[in-house]
Amino acid sequence: MEARFIISIWLFIHVGAALGDSVQSREPHLSGREGDAVTLTCSYDTSSTGYVYLYWYRQFPNQAPQYILFRGVKEARDESNTADFAKERFSSQATDSSTVLSITALELADTAVYYCALDVTQ
Incomplete structure (x- = not known):
């Protein structure tokens, strides 16, 4: 029997974001089966022309965000970093208006709330 589970995405704006900056989810809730691939998408808007960083975190129940x-x-645009645990199955792309988080070979353990964050440094 195939396992089916839900991946949820919720969004927040990092404290470094400027007044008027915003982040929006294109799909607030996603579901998938073990072995599937999913893509989470965040659109964002910022007036900054400087250093803009788009972060992804996940949070399991009763735990701090990871x-x-x-x-x-x-x-x-030349800066990026990926946590060691995520290097094999998690990847991201970003443009001047959106960012995506791709997860391949879904596992039941990927069930979590996923956060997208915008950070702006002048």
Whole structure:
């Protein structure tokens, strides 16, 4: 029998974001089966032309958020980092208006709340 589980995505804006910056989810809740691939998408808007960073975290019940990765855009477009646990199955792309988190070979243990965060540094 195939296991089916839900991956939830909720969003927050990091305290470094400027007034008027925003982040939105394109799919607040996703579900998938073990072995599937899913893509979570966040759209964002910022007036900054400087260093913009888009972070992904996940949170399991009764635990602190866990860092997954970040991608830089605009002036920071060459910067990125991925947590060791995420290097094989998690990846991200970012543009000047959105970021995606791709998860391959879904596992039941991937069930969590996923957060997208925007950080702006002048």
